Amino acid sequence: QPSLLSANMGDTISITCTEGSSNWYSWYQQQVPGSAPVTLIYDNTNRPSDIPSRFSGSQSGSTATLTISGVEVEDEAVYFCASWDSSS
Numbered sequence: 759q760p761s762l763l764s765a766n767m768g769d770t771i772s773i774t775c776t777e778g779s780s781n782w783y784s785w786y787q788q789q790v791p792g793s794a795p796v797t798l799i800y801d802n803t804n805r806p807s808d809i810p811s812r813f814s815g816s817q818s819g820s821t822a823t824l825t826i827s828g829v830e831v832e833d834e835a836v837y838f839c840a841s842w843d844s845s846s
Contacts, residue, residue: 760836765829773837776821780841783822785815789835799824
C-alpha cells in the first residue's frame with residue numbers, strides 16, 4: 759500500500775524503496791493522476807538535465823533513496839520507483 763508523506767516547504771525529505779536482490783533503481787514523479795510520469799532519477803543516482811538539483815538519488819545494497827532537499831509546492835505528487843537486477 760502506498761505511503762503518505764507530509765512535508766512543509768523547505769523541508770528535506772527522503773523516500774526509500776527496497777526490492778529484494780535488486781541493485782538498480784529509477785524514480786518517477788506523477789503530478790496528475792493518469793498523466794505520464796516524469797523520470798527524476800535513473801541508474802540509482804543520475805538526474806536528467808531538466809530535473810531540479812533538489813532531487814537526488816542514492817543506493818545501498820537493495821535499498822534506494824530519493825531525497826528532495828528543500829521541498830517546493832510543486833513537488834506535491836505521487837512518487838514511485840522501478841527496480842531491476844543487473845544479473846537478469
